[in-house]
Amino acid sequence: MSVTKKNVAVLGLGAMGTALADALLAAGHRVTVWNRTAARADGPVERGARRANTAAEAVAAAEVVIVCILDYADVGALLADRAGGEVLQGRAVVNLTNGSPEEARSMAERVSALGGAYLDGGIMAVPEMIGRPEALVLYSGERAAFEAYRGVLDGFARSVYLGADAGLAPLNDLALLSGMYGMFGGFAHAAALVRSAGGPVAEFTTGLLVPWLQAMCGGLPAMAAEIDSGDYGATGSSLGMQVAHDSIGALSRAQGVSDELFAPVFALMERRVAGGHGDEGFAGVVEELMRAR
Template sequence: MHTGTPVAVLGLGLMGSALAGAFLRAGHQTTVWNRTTTKADDLVARGATLAESPAAAIAAAPLVVVCVSDYDAVTAILDGALDGRVVVNLTSGTPSRARALAEEVVRRGGSYLDGGVMAVPEAIGTADAVLAYSGPRPLYDAHESTLRGLGTGLHLGDDPGLAATHEMATLVLMWGMLDGFLNGAAIVGTAGVSATAYLSIARRAIDTVAGWLPDYARQADNGSYPADDGTIDTHLAAMAHVVEESESLGVNTELPRLVKALAERAANAGHGGSGYVALMEQFRKP
């Protein structure tokens, strides 16, 4: 029984297959397409319809979700008329490409929402999956109930590049945390401590830093950097200790040296007595 808006999903990698599966579970008539057709076998067995071409899939549904390798692949797939179709592009890319694609979709008679998936495929279809969208708010509102089948939706603004901008910023944040954890695990590993044993302290540290973020965000927005929890000069002394100890242990020093170099630039710019958020001025520079 199909009770929702018909949808088409183009691209059946791990994420695309998860998206199509979530639409099926939510009761939507789901048409799928993938260059390698065998990737659709499981979805077809569960009730999806396999289209012979991207154009056939697009013709089958008013809402078209695209999740492929890059924007070049998206452009190649959306190579025909899009009269009346709403394209929701969940392919990773840059904000400038998202804006250009939005203009192209509109030129071909369609409407466009860009999006970023902040979840692993296994979480798609649950409230734990967060999907960020950008593009015209009325367009998002019109299809929010359908998109809700994929997870928790966040509309970031009318600019179609905003979802990609947030994705870039979030990836930098994630990589910073992951690299920091792995670097820390390498340090404790020299003392015979496993990464698993280090995990309990690492989690507490991450939770502590997360608690600082609301105040740090206000400081970053206001351009005011009070040294409420220590100055950059104080941090620099600790950073030097990490570099020195890493050298003595034979552990890679590139990450702590980079962190120290950024703090040194802030201090040289007159922020040695400021709080840590003064490094924001370094990240804003080319």
């Protein structure tokens, strides 16, 4: 299916911004680029982009403005001060800068007040993945803008729209990263245990750990359903049984491996059991996390 070519501005040409500009060029869009350090525009310009001397010039040349810079404070200054607020009238701003849900909501109000449509985005990819099928970008904000420019956005990655609340994209972005770092933390602890005994970590990972984790991931949808329903009846190993012995912590200490990655998880499980929920499955631990609200 052919995509209607658009006039697109890319503000910010770090590694990710450059990858976004290149993907737009590859899709045949008319791309104008701007970066505070002008030399960073050289590569995209050589590949067919138009160089803007100011942010305002880049915005004026575009229907949709992609922003990918360091933080939201800089985005606000860039759009309202450098670009000049009046330039945003009738344009869509797609902010792919990392931030918090509250920052996204505040930016949505600011762009709307300046006459623009706002989408916030969470890029679930590294620059090398942009334009490839495995890349994913989450969006939230004005649905009309998402639908109007989805053909542009799909050139980066698979586009997923989460809702009108601009804060949904950064919230889900950080939730996904939380799951990723939890997995990485578990891997690091497992690798340290294997290494402490002189074992080959690569062989353990490919032969044992990855297949095991893939099997365990199959149980996540059922756990998610328990969390949504609030019914945590154990279908396998109960929490009471799981915390009867701190076997992982004991082994870690015996092997001279720190248990600081695993200990907080075990403490949450113990607290849930102490509260009278030892017959539940692991998903009930979510309730202990929610108590911090």
